[in-house]
Amino acid sequence: MADFSRLPGPNADLWDWQLLAACRGVDSSLFFHPEGERGAARSARENSAKEVCMRCPVRAECAAHALAVREPYGVWGGLTEDEREELMGRARNRLITAAPTTAPAASVTSMTTSAASTASATATGRPIAERT
Numbered sequence: 001m002a003d004f005s006r007l008p009g010p011n012a013d014l015w016d017w018q019l020l021a022a023c024r025g026v027d028s029s030l031f032f033h034p035e036g037e038r039g040a041a042r043s044a045r046e047n048s049a050k051e052v053c054m055r056c057p058v059r060a061e062c063a064a065h066a067l068a069v070r071e072p073y074g075v076w077g078g079l080t081e082d083e084r085e086e087l088m089g090r091a092r093n094r095l096i097t098a099a100p101t102t103a104p105a106a107s108v109t110s111m112t113t114s115a116a117s118t119a120s121a122t123a124t125g126r127p128i129a130e131r132t
Helices: 012-020 039-054 059-068 081-098 108-124
Strands: none
């Protein structure tokens, strides 16, 4: 379940980007898998959802939002659940590797910010050094 405590309060300025989203009016079942969906069916649905995302003017904002609130389900900003988890893991690993052994662990906010930056670069098509 999403961590709602990380969501910003009711401030239209923070949410207005959603009004420009290419997915507005598209059936949400395209972006969220039904129970038990696997394999080729899931890949086909995710690819169709990503096609909508690729023409979206707010793709980067969407991906950054999904990473910031740790959205566990669906395709957001052209990133699947697994892709977001991978980005968060990369950010976590970079912070752990970069942190001195005597320093406390990096904050979750730093990990989220790093992963959101990576997602934003991914969504906008800019090259990412860590990308394999």
